[in-house]
Amino acid sequence: MPAGKYQLLVVDSSSANRQLIGECLSQLDDASVSLAADxxxxxxxxxxxRPDLILIDMNLRDTDGISLVRRIRNREQLSTESDLNLWTPVIFLSSVMDEDMLAQGIIAGGDDFLHKPVSEIILLAKVRAMLRIVGMQRDIHAAHRRLKQIATLDGLTCIPNRRYFDDTLTTEWKRCQRAGAPLSLLLIDIDYFKQFNDAYGHQAGDQCLKAVASALNESLFRVEDSVARYGGEEFAAILPGTAAAGALAVAERMRASTSELRIPHKHGVDSFVSCSIGVASTHPVAEQTAEQLLQAADHSLYEAKHAGRNRIVLHPECRG
Known part of the structure; x- marks a missing residue:
C-alpha cells in the first residue's frame, strides 16, 4: 500500500453489502479499503x-452499530498516543429510516448517515467530504508535533531543553519506580566557561556550547538515555535503568569526549575546554522524589568543581 493513503473500514454483516460498498470505495485512488463482518x-x-474513516451498519451480527461507535469513542478518549484527542469519522449505514435511531447514533459519536441501498454517487461524495476533513486533521496533528518538538529543543545546541528534561525526569522517575529499576542522573558543567566567554567572545562561546552538546549527545549509546541543556553552560543526562557503575561509564565517555574536542581555553584545565560531572543514582521509591536525586547530582557536581574540575564525582550515598 502506498504511503499516505487513507484507510477506510466498512463494517457490515452482509457479505453482499460489504463487497458492493468496498468495490465502490475502491474507485478512490487515494484510499485503501478493509472489510469487517462483525x-x-x-x-x-x-x-x-487505524482507519481514517469507518462506515458501520446499524445492525451487526454480534452487536449494534451504536454500541460499536461508543467503544470506538471510548478507545479514542483513553488513547495516550497524542496530546490531541484522536477522532475517526463514522458514517452509519441503515436500511431503516428512523429519526430516533439516527439521533441516538449521532449522540453516541457518529458523524453522518446513509440509507441503504446506498447510492454510489452520494456514497463517494460523502466519503470525499469526510476525507477532506481527515486531511485537515492530519495537517493539524503534523503542525502540533512540529510545535511540540520546537518547544522542547534548545534553540542554540539543538538538543532537548530544560522543559524536556523536567518532563522526562518526572516520567522516568515514575516508570522506574513501577518497574523497580535504577535511575541515574548526570549534571555536567563546562569548566571556567565565563572566562572562556570573556577571553574569546560570546560567538565563540556559542560555538563551544554547540560542540560540547554534540559530544555529550554522541556519548549516549541507548535510545532511552537523553541529554539536555540544563541552563547556561550546564547540561543534564537522564539514564533510566542504569545503576551507578553504568552511569560512571557514561560520565567518563562524556568527560573524555569533551576533552578530545581540544578547544583552546587559556584559562581552562591544561589550556583546553573540559567539563566536570556530578553523578547520582538510586532506585526510585515512593518515599523519595526526583528532586532529591537532582540535588544529589548537583552536590556531586559541586564537589567535582571544588576538587579541581575536569573530573567526575559520584554522590557518596550511591557508592558501594
Missing part, C-alpha cells in the same frame, strides 16, 4: 490499521 473483527482491524 463488531469484534472491526475492533481488531481498528487496532491494526
Amino acid at each position: 463488531g469484534q473483527s472491526a475492533v481488531e482491524l481498528i487496532a491494526s490499521i
